[in-house]
């Protein structure tokens with residue numbers, strides 16, 4: 366019999382184990398409370414206000430009716446607990462409340478560093494990524510994970526390719542092509558990561574990264590969230606964003622940045638540097654090698670000193686808290702795409718198979734790295 370059942374385990378140890386289970390079972394409450402706060406615009410309202418708000422003031426600012434104020438208070442309690450709001454005792458005279466009211470509602474709430482990071486429209490706003498991650502299109506298929514794991518891929522029915530496929534009877538890419546709202550949500554989430562990564566890349570690599578290079582193309586670059594920043598930082602270079610025609614339709618070129626609609630599995634515009642951020646983790650090894658081969662052709666046809674620059678997680682490198690994110694993104698890739706997160710060995714193998722020679726990994730802050738590889 367297991368130690369846990371034979372009485373040798375101390376009670377406190379058992380309770381610690383139970384607490385561990387409880388916490389993990391209820392983790393989704395944190396995710397959903399965060400999602401709700403973003404949808405309601407809680408951080409935005411406090412940011413606009415510029416000073417702390419009592420619960421009734423917050424309710425008014427969010428257009429939550431008086432009949433729902435106490436319910437909002439229950440969400441707010443969770444947000445305080447999670448570190449997305451801070452709570453202080455309000456000075457009673459500051460809000461004109463009687464002492465009795467102050468007992469119940471005498472707190473004021475303000476932003477924390479974590480909620481500042483999800484104020485909409487701020488340069489480094491993470492809220493679009495949260496809303497994409499917690500979209501039912503991604504969350505629902507997690508309920509199918511066990512069923513999917515037991516289904517035999519050998520039968521190779523397309524509907525068994527991913528749990529997302531199993532749930533929606535379509536691939537993520539088909540949904541993205543058909544559902545305008547989801548398409549926008551995803552494009553926005555990706556674009557919002559651009560300025561963050563551009564800043565990290567410039568901090569860690571500076572001008573060295575593009576030294577001697579005249580042209581660059583961001584493959585699967587979405588609406589240009591990253592390329593626009595880099596085009597501004599490196600104005601003497603010519604920049605191109607390649608993405609599917611409907612993603613880049615109607616996007617205006619700037620002085621040194623243009624958009625090209627196309628299919629990266631077919632052809633990639635020639636350039637000295639090819640960028641791939643958060644693209645290869647969407648695809649299996651076979652698919653990734655195909656993309657990388659197109660990239661290699663694009664580089665060699667243009668330059669002898671060219672390189673590919675891959676911005677992705679490298680599993681097992683970097684600090685502990687980064688590791689959690691890599692593991693979680695690996696689940697998202699497994700549930701939603703045919704891709705995966707890769708360790709250094711797996712990256713090296715992909716690059717070799719696609720015909721790249723050497724590579725160099727520079728860890729960026731957070732959970733991603735920059736991989737430079739040469740033709």
Ligand SMILES: C[S@@+](CC[C@H](N)C(=O)[O-])C[C@H]1O[C@@H](n2cnc3c(N)ncnc32)[C@H](O)[C@@H]1O
Pocket residue numbers: 555556558559584585586587588590591607608609612627628629630641642643644647
């Ligand atoms: C996860 S997003 C990453 C976007 C961007 N690189 C970033 O990091 O913000 C993947 C991108 O690949 C694009 N994509 C998917 N299939 C493609 C294809 N066959 N050719 C070109 N782009 C493609 C999608 O439209 C999407 O913009």
Ligand SMILES: C/C=C/c1ccc(O)c(OC)c1
Pocket residue numbers: 497498499503643644646647697701702
């Ligand atoms: C819920 C998140 C979905 C997602 C889908 C494809 C990606 O490449 C990705 O990269 C961060 C995120």
